[in-house]
Amino acid sequence: MWVWLLWALLGLVLLALTSALTIVLVMRYKSPRGLAMVRRFNRRFTNRRAMRHAGEAGSGYAVIRHVGRRSGKQYSTPVGASPAGGGFLVFLPYGADADWVRNIRAAGSAELVTHGRTHRVAPRVVDQAEALPHLSGGDRLVARLFRVTDYLVLEPSVVPGGLPPS
Numbered sequence: 001m002w003v004w005l006l007w008a009l010l011g012l013v014l015l016a017l018t019s020a021l022t023i024v025l026v027m028r029y030k031s032p033r034g035l036a037m038v039r040r041f042n043r044r045f046t047n048r049r050a051m052r053h054a055g056e057a058g059s060g061y062a063v064i065r066h067v068g069r070r071s072g073k074q075y076s077t078p079v080g081a082s083p084a085g086g087g088f089l090v091f092l093p094y095g096a097d098a099d100w101v102r103n104i105r106a107a108g109s110a111e112l113v114t115h116g117r118t119h120r121v122a123p124r125v126v127d128q129a130e131a132l133p134h135l136s137g138g139d140r141l142v143a144r145l146f147r148v149t150d151y152l153v154l155e156p157s158v159v160p161g162g163l164p165p166s
Contacts, residue, residue: 055113062114
């Protein structure tokens with residue numbers, strides 16, 4: 001009986017390690033088919049869980065609110081936004097062609113909610129060389145592991161005829 005349980009536990013550990021390695025390889029080598037599967041999984045499970053507390057004080061996730069390019073529909077996407085200069089820096093592990101990135105670039109602005117505060121921001125895609133000075137050691141390791149080459153700088157913006165960002 002115990003032997004069977006140990007084999008089952010070993011099998012689960014190997015399955016978890018294999019899954020983690022597969023995700024790292026898919027993200028690192030940007031396999032289109034693999035990225036589509038990871039995106040679908042994240043949209044269905046990871047993002048929903050992250051949205052529960054995203055944007056709140058103490059949360060590791062911020063929320064970026066944007067409008068669809070074609071639909072005009074409002075969307076909210078959880079992101080990891082780190083302070084950088086006067087704005088924020090966001091990793092783009094899927095690249096600059098992710099739908100939400102294309103939406104905010106087309107609109108020219110979005111709302112970022114982080115630590116309970118809402119900021120009106122303007123997007124700018126930058127390369128690793130420009131982002132590197134703003135990354136911590138841990139962030140650099142993650143960026144290297146997943147071969148992240150694109151980053152999004154979200155700079156404070158003023159809405160025409162509106163008030164300056166808070």
